[in-house]
Amino acid sequence: MARSGGERGIIARIRQAAGSSDDLVIGIGDDCAVYRTTQGRVSLVTTDTMVAGVHFDSAWHPPHALGRKAASVNISDIAAMGGLPRFALLSLALTPAFASQWLDAFMSGFLAVLAEHGIVLIGGDTVQSEQESVLSVTVLGEMAEAELLARKGARPGDVVLVSGFLGEAAAGLALCRMGLAHDPGWQPLVGAHLDPVPQVTVGRVLAASGLVHAMQDLSDGLATDLAHICAESGVGAVVAADKIPLSPLLRKAAVTCGQSPLDWALAGGEDYQLLFTAGEQQEASLRALVREKTGKELFAVGRIVEGQGVFLEEAGQCREISYRGYEHFR
Amino acid sequence: MARSGGERGIIARIRQAAGSSDDLVIGIGDDCAVYRTTQGRVSLVTTDTMVAGVHFDSAWHPPHALGRKAASVNISDIAAMGGLPRFALLSLALTPAFASQWLDAFMSGFLAVLAEHGIVLIGGDTVQSEQESVLSVTVLGEMAEAELLARKGARPGDVVLVSGFLGEAAAGLALCRMGLAHDPGWQPLVGAHLDPVPQVTVGRVLAASGLVHAMQDLSDGLATDLAHICAESGVGAVVAADKIPLSPLLRKAAVTCGQSPLDWALAGGEDYQLLFTAGEQQEASLRALVREKTGKELFAVGRIVEGQGVFLEEAGQCREISYRGYEHFR
Structure with a gap:
């Protein structure tokens, strides 16, 4: 060990x-x-x-x-x-x-x-x-x-969805480290770090829908958590950089902190949004269902492919990002 | 708090x-x-x-x-x-x-x-x-x-029983503290401290018997654990000092360590024997049942009375000993 x-x-x-x-x-x-x-x-x-x-x-x-x-x-x-x-x-x-x-x-x-x-x-x-x-x-x-929705079950061709903005908690942590924890303008991000909201209702709706193939929560960042789903399901995934949901406030914080908002989303962790996959044809039904039952918007960030590993598509280039998240024993 | x-x-x-x-x-x-x-x-x-x-x-x-x-x-x-x-x-x-x-x-x-x-x-x-x-x-x-057997349920008139010798683990700890952990002669006591045996089979037999009124394991010593049963059941208890099962090796260790074997049994803790109460008329049946199914001997150490608190009868005197066990926040 x-x-x-x-x-x-x-x-x-x-x-x-x-x-x-x-x-x-x-x-x-x-x-x-x-x-x-x-x-x-x-x-x-x-x-x-x-x-x-x-x-x-x-x-x-x-x-x-x-x-x-x-x-x-x-x-x-x-x-x-x-x-x-x-x-x-x-x-x-x-x-x-x-x-x-x-x-x-x-x-x-x-x-x-x-x-x-x-x-x-x-x-x-x-x-x-x-x-x-x-x-x-x-x-x-x-x-x-x-x-029951497990990490295992994602299939090639599935769309990869998340239940909300990513990187918010990592941005909040960075702001806290800069001594800005009490600055009123940053409270949505600081709050995402200090007081994350578990997505129980969204999870229940997705499980009851029968349309989701694999799911987990985003605790370690998209790059690591999607790699878990891929490893358990025996598949790979491609994430589109320009589809990752980044809030305007997050982009502003990235400038203040001199950091990349995409890095926060991919590797920051602690967002506690749900990450899941479903057949491409079910995406519209799932969006409508979740919007109706919870008022929340889903974001499609990529797709499941054959093979293994998580890749990021950005400006026509594709690079592997598997497990580039926070890990306790790094 | x-x-x-x-x-x-x-x-x-x-x-x-x-x-x-x-x-x-x-x-x-x-x-x-x-x-x-x-x-x-x-x-x-x-x-x-x-x-x-x-x-x-x-x-x-x-x-x-x-x-x-x-x-x-x-x-x-x-x-x-x-x-x-x-x-x-x-x-x-x-x-x-x-x-x-x-x-x-x-x-x-x-x-x-x-x-x-x-x-x-x-x-x-x-x-x-x-x-x-x-x-x-x-x-x-x-x-x-x-x-299900809970702490609540002991009734005045019940006999109080334990599933084995008491004080063994406390004696083992005292011997370890004296640097005698590796002395072959003390291994039964050192082993009781280092590697206690949970009484799952005895517990299952007692629960299935339908004859037991209240039960818990002895983790903090008889004085404290019996006080828990009494407090939850709204009763008191009287323990007879001369009925507490002390092994010959424990008595020998008490001399070596200059400590009281009875204190070890009452306040030492970590014996992980079962402590339970049952109607006086059921004592013989319970003894026979446990002996037959597990090979273990039960010991009657006292009785449940009306009132509250745990008392020790010793040489014609009676004194309260409730909660005189090990407590983390003392």
Whole structure:
């Protein structure tokens, strides 16, 4: 389990040794693990760990917003399969610096997001640590097995769609790092970083439509997350640079920060929009359905092709961008 | 959520704000959370977090044994309700010091215990931390709702039983601290600390018997764990000092360490035996049943009474010992 091999290497090794069960529908390697609880129904479970100073910076991440984000990123993994989030667990290893007041604010943000989604906190663990605070959140969901959307399932010819603007969270992080977290003009981007919104309703609509072939949430950037779908589905993908949805504010922030808005969209991560594929003929129906049920616009960013790898088409050139996203163990 | 109020205070505050659901059978405050998945069946979920240097010491806790223990203590929480453990999640926040070789050994121990119980590892998270390593394990189980054994349910007149010798793990820890971890003569006690055995089979037999009123596992010591059963059931308990099962080796270790074997049993914790109550008339049937199905002997250590609090009867005197166990936030 060499660290140098990256997080994917560690996960691949653990995945091989994990065991098996007839009731297990999806094990390690997707957004959630999925197992059958009764005929036609499945449970979904996902977990995520955040380390203070590594995954969040308490200097510009207020505890209430952090509590919201810790809940939201896990709920997003349930949304990524089209599931309904139901229950949550929270494990806290906190240093004495994270005092009573910090914990109160964190919990109020965490519980507010749960309440917004009708999720009940059912357990967890609270321990003291000496040097570093670590938060671990688990969310359990459920859905009909027939509606389950996994990373596996994309087919050559499919259109690749996303549920909203990309790069917003990365731009927000860059602005926070420049000390602009409290600048009113940047709040939509700063908010995308501090308080992302899991796309549960869009995920439910897409799963119930029966028109989607593969799906996941955008946590590590398009280049990495689409590479996951391609690897699991045994296909490749071509993304069109000029079709990637970039907001006007994002373009403005890119000038301010001296960075590329496209890089933020491809490699920035933490947008928590949904990324999915569907047959080309179904694109119009899906757009209409999602617009009607959720008011959201979908964006087509590319297509699934035979072969492997994710490629970017830009100004007539095509280059591979697979896994050029944020990776913890780089 | 004042730290000074202890871990119980934090949990009580979170519990109040946790929300509710019709499908939730047991929320925060028992060994597992329990929710209904289909008519007559429930899912159980438990999670536990361990911090390096706080909950284990890598100086005398070899990574293979630690992997085993991290799995076992969570499986024990499923056993504590009479459930069948099915799936596990593992989240690791590791410092660079916990290198490839350490992780390999840890995983081999962790997965060995899962395999012994037919449990499949279905997910988790691997992140890098800078100063402190934190392990968080979640185990999911299932059982018939009618067989579920909770902390609530003990009745005045019940006999209080345990599934094995107490204080063994605390004695083992004391011996490790004296540098005697590798002394062959102390291995049964050192092993009880390093590699405790979750009592899944005993738990299943007790749950299926229909004769048990309340149950939990002994993680924090008899004085604390029985106080949990009493608080949830609205009763009190009296424990007889001369009935607490202490092994001959434990008594010998107490002399070597200059400590009280009874203190180890009452307040030591981490024995992971089952603690439960049943009607006095059922004691003989339960003993016979458990002996026949598992080969294990049960020990009656006291009785449930009206009122509240846990009391110890010793040499004709009676004193309260409620919650005199190990508590993380003391």
